[in-house]
Amino acid sequence: MNIGVFGTGMVGGTIGAKLISLGHNVMMGSREADNEKAVKWVAENGKNASQGTFADAAAFAEEFIFNCTSGMASLAVMEMAGKDNLTEKIIIDVSNPLDFTHGFPPTLSVCNDDSIGEQIQNTYPNAHVVKTLNTCNCLVMVNPSLVPGEHDVFVSGNNFSAKSKVTDILMNWFGWKNVIDLGDITTARGAEMMLPLWVRLYSAVGTPNFNFHIAR
Amino acid sequence: MNIGVFGTGMVGGTIGAKLISLGHNVMMGSREADNEKAVKWVAENGKNASQGTFADAAAFAEEFIFNCTSGMASLAVMEMAGKDNLTEKIIIDVSNPLDFTHGFPPTLSVCNDDSIGEQIQNTYPNAHVVKTLNTCNCLVMVNPSLVPGEHDVFVSGNNFSAKSKVTDILMNWFGWKNVIDLGDITTARGAEMMLPLWVRLYSAVGTPNFNFHIAR
Numbered sequence: 001m002n003i004g005v006f007g008t009g010m011v012g013g014t015i016g017a018k019l020i021s022l023g024h025n026v027m028m029g030s031r032e033a034d035n036e037k038a039v040k041w042v043a044e045n046g047k048n049a050s051q052g053t054f055a056d057a058a059a060f061a062e063e064f065i066f067n068c069t070s071g072m073a074s075l076a077v078m079e080m081a082g083k084d085n086l087t088e089k090i091i092i093d094v095s096n097p098l099d100f101t102h103g104f105p106p107t108l109s110v111c112n113d114d115s116i117g118e119q120i121q122n123t124y125p126n127a128h129v130v131k132t133l134n135t136c137n138c139l140v141m142v143n144p145s146l147v148p149g150e151h152d153v154f155v156s157g158n159n160f161s162a163k164s165k166v167t168d169i170l171m172n173w174f175g176w177k178n179v180i181d182l183g184d185i186t187t188a189r190g191a192e193m194m195l196p197l198w199v200r201l202y203s204a205v206g207t208p209n210f211n212f213h214i215a216r
Numbered sequence: 217m218n219i220g221v222f223g224t225g226m227v228g229g230t231i232g233a234k235l236i237s238l239g240h241n242v243m244m245g246s247r248e249a250d251n252e253k254a255v256k257w258v259a260e261n262g263k264n265a266s267q268g269t270f271a272d273a274a275a276f277a278e279e280f281i282f283n284c285t286s287g288m289a290s291l292a293v294m295e296m297a298g299k300d301n302l303t304e305k306i307i308i309d310v311s312n313p314l315d316f317t318h319g320f321p322p323t324l325s326v327c328n329d330d331s332i333g334e335q336i337q338n339t340y341p342n343a344h345v346v347k348t349l350n351t352c353n354c355l356v357m358v359n360p361s362l363v364p365g366e367h368d369v370f371v372s373g374n375n376f377s378a379k380s381k382v383t384d385i386l387m388n389w390f391g392w393k394n395v396i397d398l399g400d401i402t403t404a405r406g407a408e409m410m411l412p413l414w415v416r417l418y419s420a421v422g423t424p425n426f427n428f429h430i431a432r
Contacts, residue, residue: 105402112323112412149366151431154413182416186321190413196328197370197406200398205432214417215367216426 004029004061004089006054006077007068008037011094011138015066018142020045022173029057031080054078058085064169065089071097071116071192072109078120086127090162092169093117093188094133094141096195105199108192117156117188128162130155131188132170135198137208142174144211151211152178156187180214220245220277220305222270222293223284224253227310227354231282234358236261238389245273247296270294274301280385281305287313287332287408288325294336302343306378308385309333309404310349310357312411321415324408333372333404344378346371347404348386351414353424360392360427367427368394372403396430 002025005016016026027050028038038051050060058065058081065086069077074095078086097109097116110116117131132155133141140146144153153176157163163181170176182190194212202208218241221232232242243266244254254267266276274281274297281302285293290311294302313325313332326332333347348371349357356362360369369392373379379397386392398406410428418424 105405107328111328111409147431149431151429180417180420182413182420187416189321190416193327193409193412196409197398197403200403200406201396201430204396204398205430207432210430210432213367213429213431214421214426215363215365215429216421216423 001025001064002027002060002062004057004065005068006057006065006081008035008041009068011141012066012068013037013041014138014142015068015094016041016049017045018174020048024048025050027052027057027060029054029081054081055085058082058089061089063090065091067091067093067095067120069095071095072099074116075119075123078124083124086124089127090165091120091124091127091129092133092166093120093129093131096134096192098195105196108195111189111193113189115186115188115192117185117192121158121185128157128159129185130157130162130166131185131191132156132166135191135194136211140209140211144174144176146209147211149213150178151213152180154180154182154191156182156185156191158184217241217280218243218276218278220273220281221284222273222281222297224251224257225284227357228282228284229253229257230354230358231284231310232257232265233261234390236264240264241266243268243273243276245270245297270297271301274298274305277305279306281307283307283309283311283336285311287311288315290332291335291339294340299340302340305343306381307336307340307343307345308349308382309336309345309347312350312408314411321412324411327405327409329405331402331404331408333401333408337374337401344373344375345401346373346378346382347401347407348372348382351407351410352427356425356427358390360390362425363427365429366394367429368396370396370398370407372398372401372407374400394429
């Protein structure tokens with residue numbers, strides 16, 4: 001199917017390449033068409049890869065849009081994508097509001113009583129936002145077996161059918177064994193607030209290829 | 217040894233009882249001596265249990281004080297304990313700044329660029345604060361085998377020797393197998409910011425007896 005990916009960074013490139021490898025057509029969206037990184041990504045990913053503006057990628061998407069932009073930019077990105085292009089689409093929000101402008105450790109530009117997932121959902125009530133995958137490295141997102149043993153991915157969202165379709169993608173396309181439904185989109189706060197621990201764990205364990213498991 | 221426990225709630229009562237069961241003398245501190253819950257706890261825990269004010273319990277402690285008060289109250293508690301009674305002591309900070317005044321879900325009264333652990337350390341530079349155990353239920357804190365499989369507890373603190381002593385308590389007194397040193401006390405932000413996920417996981421998994429494991 002035709003899928004949109006917002007963002008030309010490591011996350012968008014990795015998820016986009018995985019979707020292409022599964023036989024889908026992927027358009028990578030950025031602020032302006034012919035973004036240098038997007039053009040390079042298309043050249044590397046063959047005839048099912050294309051690129052354009054955020055609006056182009058959103059219009060291209062039959063059902064699913066992966067938001068792989070920085071959380072701090074995500075609302076502006078959605079505005080560029082255009083409300084009409086987002087209506088009835090499922091926005092798989094992988095973003096984190098990491099703010100490195102004050103150095104390391106980063107803070108979150110939004111947290112505690114709000115989240116990027118909620119902000120997108122509240123701004124675009126006719127889209128279905130599902131927050132997921134933001135709590136691990138992008139290589140792990142599309143290849144969870146990189147991390148040995150049992151570990152988990154979370155989903156947050158208001159629309160049960162949308163969460164169910166995203167859970168299907170996570171399990172059957174990306175290979176996740178454990179998907180934990182946290183609840184409605186307000187639970188994205190908890191998932192986004194994992195990041196301050198994540199960045200410190202990255203230093204403590206010495207590899208980005210780790211992930212959270214809820215032992216019980 | 218003589219150990220102080222601040223707080224008369226579930227967490228203080230559970231940790232205090234565990235310490236007593238290991239043969240230590242424990243004084244439970246509260247705002248005023250003869251607090252009803254503290255008196256009851258002493259009656260239940262035998263001759264090695266005692267109670268008094270926060271200052272009494274801090275003075276009683278030879279080396280270790282467990283801070284099991286609400287994070288929102290912790291700085292006021294430390295002030296009541298008195299700077300001199302805290303000097304050179306190791307404060308094992310189990311608190312979380314959960315704020316339920318606006319209902320469920322709770323927010324954190326401090327987060328993102330600060331934490332309760334840091335606030336106590338910065339206010340009492342001659343004490344050694346080690347943040348730990350705040351990311352699981354109190355029954356799991358002192359009996360990690362309640363949760364099956366591998367799972368982890370975190371420590372954050374500036375003083376290596378204090379962290380090392382606390383790690384010894386966690387492993388040899390409480391039975392923890394995996395202790396992850398996150399780094400200095402600023403890493404307590406990450407540990408405290410796990411709570412918004414924790415409270416939602418409690419609903420999602422249906423038991424408080426779960427814990428985080430860092431698969432890698």
